[in-house]
Amino acid sequence: MNIPEVAVVILNWNGKAYLQKFLPFVLASGYPKLRIIVADNASADDSVAFVRSQFPQVELILNKENFGFAGGYNAALEHVEADYFVLLNSDVEVTPGWxxxxxxxxxxDPHIAAAQPKLKDYARRQCFEYAGAAGGFIDQFGYPFCRGRIFDQVEEDSGQYDVPGEIFWASGAALFIKRTCWLEAGGFDADFFAHMEEIDLCWRLKNLGYKIMYYPISTVYHIGGGTLQAENPYKTYLNFRNNLFMLQKNLPLGQAVLTLFIRFWLDFISLLKFLADGKVKHARAINKAHVAFFASFGTNRKKGPPALRCLTPRDL
Known part of the structure; x- marks a missing residue:
């Protein structure tokens, strides 16, 4: 039996503490043809020296600068050959046999391009984790959501999502993807820098005719927010900007125009709410996100979906 080669690639930026804590779990994964790679995004701490001295069996790829999550993985994976990539956050604890x-x-199934395991909360291990949970979907207004999470509230795992199935997007916290599909789709959109790049990638893969799957037999535990905390206005900026980028790129033209028009008003309501709550920097971040969206409108228009296939969230 031919066993596919798997490369687990952990993008690191100043994450020595996470590597020290979680790399041993990855090394104990128990997969027979496994490469473990730390791709460093120009860290300012001693992450690289630590990995070299403490985990000599782990390969290192050194990016010249911090390209963000999207660009960092794009740069690193140019140097990796394997049948499958597993993009794994540094703050994830994996389980044996995952x-x-x-x-x-x-x-x-040759039509499966990408997948995710069940993502649970590292601190509250009976609960799902915010960034992925039991698989991702998108509503009619373009807002991403997960099974196992409603807004900011996560569910306890009582086996309610223990059936494998097709989803709309798989979390970048532990993203399995066939290398051939990664190359066909062109990897992440580096213009996203960070946040929602995996949703955009999965949507593009679906527009190419592939499936995205959730497989709950495998479970990992994610801390979440290790690099950019929710209260950081820059995270607000990236989330609002990248969501607009994604809708423009992946929806059919007519639906994109309508959805974006609605979203502009919904985003304006969010801006007013931030102002009412005294979060002026977050309100400014939404305004900045819209300015950036229009500044990149022409560039994103050229990244549109294939003419023969253009899926909307309702198609799943």
């Missing part, structure tokens, strides 16, 4: 069932499922 790789094999997902790979077996993906090998069973």
């Amino acid at each position: 790789i094999t069932p997902v790979i077996q499922m993906m090998e069973s």
